[in-house]
Amino acid sequence: MTQEIIYPKRFRFHEIQKKWIDYWQKEKINSFDLKDGKNIFTIDTPPPFVSGTLHLGHVLNHSWIDFVARYNKMKGKNVYFPQGFDCHGLPVELAVEKNYGISKNDRENFLAKCFEWVNNNINNMTQQFNEMGYSTDWNYTYRTMDDNYKYKVQWSLLFFYNKGWLYREKFPTHFCVNCETSVAKAEVGYQDEMGKLWFLKLPIVGGDDDYVTIATTRPEYIEACVGVFIHPNDDRYYHLSAAEVQIPLTDRKVKVEIDKNVDMNFGTGIVYCCTYGDEMDIKWKLEHGLDEIQIFTEDGHMNENSRYKGMTILEAQKRIVEDLDELGLIADIKDYEHRIIIHTERSSCRKPVEFLPVYQWFINVKDFTQEIIESGEAIKWYPEKHKQRLLDWCEGLDWNWVISRQRIFGTPIPFWYCKDCGEIIPPKEKDLPLDPVTMQSPLKKCPKCNSFNIEGEKDVCDCWIDSSITPLAISKWLENEDFFEKTYTNASIHRPQGYEIIRTWLFYTLFRCKKLTGKAPFSEIMINGMVAGPDSRKMSKSFGNIVSPDEVMPEFGADAIRQWAAMGSLGDDYPFEYTWINLQSKQPVKEDVIKKKRQRLPENKFNNKYGRRFEQLTGASRFLTKIWNAYRFLRINLDKIKIESIDIDNRKLSPIDTFIFSEYNQILRTISNHFDEYNWHEGFALLRPFFWNDICDNYIEAIKYKFYSEDKQTQENALKNALNLFYQILKLFAIIMPFIAEEINFLLFNKFKKIPSIHLEKWPLTYENLSEDLIEQGRIGIELIKRLRTIKSSLKLPLNEEISRIALIAEKNILEKLEGLKEDIENTIRIKKLDVIDKVEEKNIKDRPDFKDIFKAFDIKIYFYR
RNA sequence: GUGCCCGUGGUCUAGUGGUAUGACGUCCGCUUGACGUGCGGAAGGUCGAGAGUUCAAUCCUCUCCGGGCACACCA
Structure with missing residues (x-):
């Protein structure tokens, strides 16, 4: 090296x-x-x-x-x-x-x-x-x-088929006419959209210039209208209950039907039912035995059942409205905010979803939701609150799972079917995996109707079937x-x-x-x-607001980004913070300014002028630097002081060592508890300041002087204890920051630990049998050192300037403890002469100190002489 | 509309029935024999608004406002 x-x-x-x-x-x-x-x-x-x-x-x-x-x-x-x-x-x-x-x-x-x-x-x-x-x-x-x-x-599909849970059926399903495939209920969502509500006049058959007026957001469906519905209690339309209406733009007549699912308060209280406008239309169609008139193609155009054949759905809507207007059949048009069903599962689509009745493969899940709930309840959830999402979904589910997708790159649905009677011909288990498009059916003849018209399924599986x-x-x-x-x-x-x-x-x-x-x-x-x-x-x-890992990885490295991840809280959304800055002035720039500039400036000019500052990652990098420097310091001393092992003797611990070990014990227990709950945030949030402040700023500072001691044993013990503690901490770091942990492990501990990687180590144990007295004494030492450094700083003294004298005045019971800390304090704070004085002697002190302070926690008075 | 979650210094975040944690940023001091990407310190919060329970509420209850998510839905 x-x-x-x-x-x-x-x-x-x-x-x-x-x-x-x-x-x-x-x-x-x-x-x-x-x-x-x-x-x-x-x-x-x-x-x-x-x-x-x-x-x-x-x-x-x-x-x-x-x-x-x-x-x-x-x-x-x-x-x-x-x-x-x-x-x-x-x-x-x-x-x-x-x-x-x-x-x-x-x-x-x-x-x-x-x-x-x-x-x-x-x-x-x-x-x-x-x-x-x-x-x-x-x-x-x-x-x-x-x-x-x-x-x-x-194999699993064949199993489901044999159990009777997999079936093929012609049924209206959510169909993305943009992606040209059916999609599962779980793949669609709603989106608010500003649209229009059209009030259409449908002529009553036999009535003289008499109409029923319906309200719809989808006038393009008019040619598929198979029924008109009113509410049974709606007095306004009582007289219509046996009427027939003429569907404009077609030569068809449909009946006025009665159904309590009609909302009397919406629009005119009269609604038309089309195949298939929405989920309600499907229900009405089935319940009232209405006709089925499909007017859309799978790629989002009007089909041969429409006089607007070949137009896209949107184009047709425009033309239909114009035509109806010409016929004087539009009573009113209102702005209306409604929700449309869109294909949400792939964020790149988000186009409207229609209902199309095509042959699809389904898996029965409706009958098993109770069982799924039980499996969900048996899981230990971290955090608990998200269990509700699963339960809600199970309880609200009223559709079976459409598993077929009209695509070609996917797992083939391994079945054949009879084009005449619909009989399904399953594969032989030994032939799996197979593609029924290229492979012959195991049966040439339909076992049910003897037809030879057997076809291999072209559809492939929904990705969730795979995953x-x-x-x-x-x-x-x-x-x-x-x-x-x-x-x-x-x-x-x-x-x-x-x-x-x-x-x-x-x-x-x-x-x-x-x-x-x-x-x-x-x-x-x-x-x-x-x-x-x-x-x-x-x-x-x-x-x-996208940030790509490629943008930040080269600048900050994996260990820093993993720290960012560790700071996210369990089960909650987590922001990736950044501030836009002007690269020249280094000043923050507001988001809306950036938005404007981005539109106005060419990309390279924009990138030259503005950049993003990633504050969280800066903090993470600094922590890595801190860890690295702690390593350097110990390494430099390890080169000077020869030690054979980092095993420690609990009986030879100084008060300061004992205190920091005891603090470490507590931190370790708490972190374990948090990590057991997969609460990385809380664990890491404790680990970071413990290492930085308690270990680096206080502990290492307080033992530093021993590395320059004349006494070899003092040197060795100090270094062994520090290295031993550092190694324990390094194991904790290894989980969040595997690279720096491994690097330091090899540079510093390789000769003591004969293992090929720190990642094969076991979770550290606590230090046992620590003396309560020494812990307390060490605490006083560390606290006093902190206080004295603060005093030095407030007097604007460089930390390495030697103080001529400090007197500590305390009760008798604490004097002995202070005596034992004298060397640590003198050397760390650089005091020529440190006196420990019994409180009863205080009045005999003649020299006036430059600064006086009381350390309340232990009732210690500090006399400070520059 | 219903349900769940969230709203804490400039930004993000922890937490608790007795006014608050840490990080980043800001300001002041200090180039200490590992680290100035450092050390010491400071400023900065009526803990979303209002009401209630309580001796006491940021934490409990209710209402409202704002944000997120899920579910439902009137064509």
Whole structure:
């Protein structure tokens, strides 16, 4: 090791990170060993979607996961910590279409390119995980697009089919006409939008210039109108109850029907029912046996049932309104704020969702929500409050799970069906995994109707079908019975995730794993919040408050960013703070100024003029520098003073040593308690000031002089005690800041501790058998030293200036203690002569001090002579 | 609309039935034999607003305001 590496004033994280990432990999420091089959603690980590880069949300989430892994390892558990990737999804298809210009019709090539694109992204993301200091064992990674993974997914579908929980049916489902696929209820959300409410006049058949007027936000649905509804108690329209109305722009007539679900107070109190405008329309259609007239195509245009065929839905709306107006059938138009259903699960879409009746595959979940609730109740939640989200979702669920997606890059739904009678033909188990598009059905003839018109399913699975068996995938279910028993059946399984996917990932995983194995997967769950920008709004492109890890990682390093993550509070959203500054003046700039400038200036000019200051990370970096310098100081002394071990003899502790050890004991216990609850914030918030103030500013300052002592034994003991304590603290640091901990471990402790990594260490123990008397004496010493330094500072004296004399005047019972501290105080404060005087002698002191002070806590008077 | 969470010095954050923790920033002093990305110190808060319970409330209750999330929904 060269001097260069040992003594730089700053922690050089760039080279150090790289060095340890390679070393940990080479030496298999993070390897999981099943042989110790007892006490296995499995972490079922969220597989990130393979967008190609990690964002700060991932950094927060996965830093915490890494803390969980490292902490539990240190606590003696055999931690199984794999990390996989969620590969399938629309964004992959879009990226491949865009970047390679390959059409989906060229199915084979297209899928190959999807695979390639995903693989590149995974390589990138794997590297980012490593740069975070993520301690997963990559030998157990998985990709949801792998055959081996698909096998499990398809096997599970076959199992569900055999149980009668998987079925195919033509049913109106949420359908994103932008993404051209059906989506699950869990993937849609509502968005407020300023729209219009149109009052349309529908002519009454046989009535002379007589109309019913309905109010609607969707006039483009008029051609699909199959009924008009009024409320049974609505006196205003009593006379209409048997009437028929003519649907404008069509040659159809529909009946006026009565239903109590009509809201009399909305609009005119009359509503038209269309196929399928919304969930209410679906219910009415089924209950009243109405016709079905579908007017939209799957890509969001009008179909052959409409005279506006070929137009987009929006274009059609415009034309329909114009046409109705021309016919004089528009009674009124009002501005109206309403909520539209949009595709929210992929934030890049957020386009309106329609209901389309197409053949879909469904899994019955409605009948099992009670069971899911039970699995949820059995989990220990960190924090408890988020359990309610799962329970609410279960209790409110009234739709089954649409699992089919009209896409091609996904796990194929491994079934065939008869095009004539709809009979489903399941695959043979031995043929899995398979793609029914390219593979022949096991039966040539429909077993029900003898038709030969058999078709392989083209649709693929919802991504949540892939990801909701992650606990089974990582435990080698269906693959290795022994491994499965140890890492699933008999393990405690920890599930870390954000609260936003409780109703999806958690819900589906609880459901499917229980059904497939008989055992609910999780014993505990740790919930993280979302990362917000400084405006405390969720980070998103549309708010312009995004910070990418790539922006901050090169400047601050993983250990600093992990400290930021550690300071986030359990289950709550957490802002990533920054301030815009003018790079020349270094002055803060307001957000709205930035917004304007960003629009006006070209990007490079803007970037030259303005930058962001990351205060939280600055603080984190300083802490790293502090730790680094504490190491340097001890290292310099270790080079001078020869010691054989850092084992300490409790009987040879000074009062100051005893006191700081006792303080450490307390801190350690409290931190353990917080970490046991996965409360990283509180634990780290204690650790930082303890190390900085108590250890560095007070303890090290107070023992420093011993390193220059004439007495070898004094030197050795002081250094041993300090190193021993530092090593304990380093183990605590290792969880949050794995790189600096490992670096210092090697530079400072390698010759004492013959272990290949500090990350294989056990959680530290407290120091036992400390003398209460010495603790108290040490406390007085430290407090006095602090006080005397403050006095020096307030007198504007440089800290190294020697004081000619100080007298401490105290009660008899404390005198003895002070005598024992004399040397520590004299040397640390630099006093030529320190006198300890009995209070009864005080009146005999003749010289007037330059400064007088009383230290109330111990009733000690301080006479200070410059 | 219903439910849950949140609102603490300039910013973020901890916490408690007896007016408050830490970080970053600001100001003052000190280049100490690890560290000026340091050390010592200071300023800065009616703990969202109002009402109630209490000897006492930032902490408990209610109402309101503001923010977030979830669920429901009138077309």
